[in-house]
Amino acid sequence: MVTKISNNESEHSVHVLVRPEVAELPPYGAGQTLQQAKANRPDVEMINLSVNENPFGVSPRVTRALDESLKTSACYPDSQCRQLRQALAQQLSFPCDSLVVGNGSEDILAMLCKAFIKPGDKVLVARPTFSLHPIYANMMGADVTAVSMTANMQYDVDSWLTHISQMPDLKVLMLANPSNPVGCTLDHKSLTACVAACPEDTLIVLDEAYFEFAQDENAFADSLAILSAQSRPWIILRTFSKAYGLAGLRVGYGLVSDSQMVDYLDRVRTPYNVNSLAQTAALAVLDDPGYLQQTVDLVRQERMRLIPVLQDMGLFVAPSLANFLFIDCQRNASEVAGLLLGYGIMVKPWQEPGYEHYIRMTIGLEQQNNRFVQALAEILKDNKLKTGNL
Structure with missing residues (x-):
């Protein structure tokens, strides 16, 4: 009954x-x-x-790779995404143990908030912005402050610096570069200034979902160089959904300042968060410049x-x-x-x-x-x- x-x-x-x-x-x-x-x-x-x-x-190389990968779909994927992380490490000249892969970059963003934000923590985001920045932070009970763009829709660096100076206990600085939904960017000088103004224990989160479209532009900051040159903890989020054409397969990655961060993120993620087809497709499109x-x-x-x-x-x-x-x-x-x-x-x-x-x-x-x-x-x-x- x-x-x-x-x-x-x-x-x-x-x-x-x-x-x-x-x-x-x-x-x-x-x-x-x-x-x-x-x-x-x-x-x-x-x-x-x-x-x-x-x-x-989808890239033709991805289509061919997926056809072959379907044969092993009854098996669990590699929960650590080892082959994909190794390929990314080689392409980016970055330590493999400081790379994390997720079911889209927003999956890693959710893991970050679960692992590092507790109720009352101060988080600084942009307005307008990718809505999951404030949503995931608020999910964990954070005290979220949004910094508006200028009238001509550029990052208001002076306003960011003012807000940071008024938040000595700032836990997370979270922004997209290029901005989503605006498309504007922070240049080298502006990003360096914002990072340098933060307390030494602030976690810097840069969402670079549109990195590939901006990386060769003079107005775009080399975030990896800037963040690597200072001591604050940080993560750079990127994705295969946009320039790489894998939006339906959901795979993103993060470059982090310390391999210990990867360990903490592993503790809050689902065990098989990136399926085998997504891993196969990402590997194939990386090999299709x-x-x-x-x-x-x-x-x-x-x-x-x-x-x-x-x-x-x-x-x-x-x-x-x-x-x-x-x-x-x-x-x-x-x-x-x-x-x-x-x-x-x-x-x-x-x-x-x-x-x-x-x-x-x-x-x-x-x-x-x-x-x-x-x-x-x-x-x-x-x-x-x-x-x-x-």
């Missing part, structure tokens, strides 16, 4: 049991997939410019082409060294995104307070970007939305 519990009773019992920090967390807005959007609008050719995926799809270069070249070329076009439409475009553009539509971004969906184009409307008139648009193939520009121009020209409607 199965005992049925009413919804009210069930909700009440769960509400009593849940940690208050969890009850107050906002849900992560992942949005719908391209397949879901196509199912909802079968009459329109859909393109997904909302989640910063690689427009070239031509695929990565093709991706980076496309993004740079299209980024340079798109920005002046959008500016000529009277729109502000935030400075970006990533594979996306953060665009001030001067209108309610959710309404703009909804109208673009009618044209078969998916973009991300930003929901963070104060930035609800911005959309984030992934840089795709040339013809996809042209469709986006044409559709946005039609929406603005037809005046379907009133400015200031936030």
